[in-house]
Amino acid sequence: MKGVLLINLGSPESPTPKDVKPYLDEFLMDKYVIDVPYLLRALLVRGIILRNRPEKAASAYAKIWWEEGSPLVVISKRMHEKVKPQVNVPVALAMRYGNPSLLSGLQELANKGVTEVLLFPLYPHHAMSSTTTVLEKAEEIRKQHFPNMKFSHVPAFYNKPDYIQNLADSIKKHLDQFDYDHLLFSYHGLPERHIRKTDITTKDCKIDGSCCQTPSPCHEFCYRHQCYETTKLVVEKLGIPKEKYSQTFQSRLAGDKWLEPYTDVEVNKMPEKGIKNLAVVTPAFVADCLETLEEIAMEANHQFKEHGGENFLAIPCLNDSDEWCATVSNWITDWSSAKSE
Structure with a gap:
């Protein structure tokens, strides 16, 4: 059975x-x-x-x-x-x-x-x-x-059509009610060594800005590649232009080098770039949790406004x-x- x-x-x-x-x-x-x-x-x-x-x-x-x-x-x-x-x-x-x-x-x-x-x-x-x-x-x-x-x-x-459709539909539903300047895709961070350890080729992973876009067998297990692929598929489906979205990684710990760019650093810079209305989605999670509700919806929201931002939208996870x-x-x-x- x-x-x-x-x-x-x-x-x-x-x-x-x-x-x-x-x-x-x-x-x-x-x-x-x-x-x-x-x-x-x-x-x-x-x-x-x-x-x-x-x-x-x-x-x-x-x-x-x-x-x-x-x-x-x-x-x-x-x-x-x-x-x-x-x-x-x-x-x-x-x-x-x-x-x-x-x-x-x-x-x-x-x-x-x-x-x-x-x-x-x-x-x-x-x-x-x-x-x-x-x-x-x-x-x-x-x-x-x-x-x-x-x-x-x-x-x-991360790239299954049904999942991408659900994610895109959820984002669109919330953006239709929010006049956003920028959409940020914030994924949970990992130490860079974790990415290299999952490289089954032992050579293709360079974390150099190009390897995630270069076809490789290692992508089957590469978290970084898969995050960028999710973002790419969603923005293609929603028709969001390059200048209106970006991708970052959150929840890093002190010590080792983690995946960049960092969510908190980038969020704090956005108001001075003219981004006053920011929407953030967290596709690494399918259920809202500490990292989405406290770190993004509360802390990132507060920091964005402290640095001159005006309106902040934390888009819920797919949840139930x-x-x-x-x-x-x-x-x-x-x-x-x-x-x-």
Whole structure:
């Protein structure tokens, strides 16, 4: 019997340091997130970061927390509930970190007799710190608890026509109500070394401004290329001229060099360039979360206006929109139908 596991990032149980600390520990101790040897990772995370980061992060989470809980988890659950009746196979929901856990999601499917699972990471773009860690952790759990299960997975869908159409339609709906000077595509940032580590050719990735536009097998796993491709396909569909949009990367940490240009730096420069009305979309996420609600809708909004900007629009993620849920349901149905032939 076939079944599907929808998987998103996860969230603390509450916006308190007590609950944020174990969540950050699980997240930051992941070897695919901070990709250094274990002892150094433990020193950085448990010896330095977790001493003060939980309080700061809890304060940020508190700003965006909903009465029902974490926005990311609540939205993911709403999406899950909309998808279930539209497909003919069992669908469960899990988070890579926190709850509902990957183990609980797989157990839910196993209890329904599922032996063949489609892992569906809810990440449009491939990255070792998102897609790879989900697939590796799920496989680890399968070997330990469900050795007779078989896995397949949904690859990055950054350029799939249905996803691009959903994204373009959502952006257009909001821009039709906002007289914008500029549309900024802000993607989650990554250390540059992560991009190079996923280069299966070991030579094509140069992060030099041209390699992402030059055909290469490495693009199948290149987060940077996939982000630029999403932007290109969306602006082509919407007919947005080059001078009215740009792309940046957000959420960098101090230390290593991260993907550029940086969202906060570029947003702060825009008012002096004559951009007074700014719209920002965050296509790396399918559900609104800390990075979209606090970092963009609150912090970037504030900084833009502090530097002379006038109007700021944070375009919501696809979330549990009917159109996006229908797309996910159609992909699941295509998979289940193809496998049963």
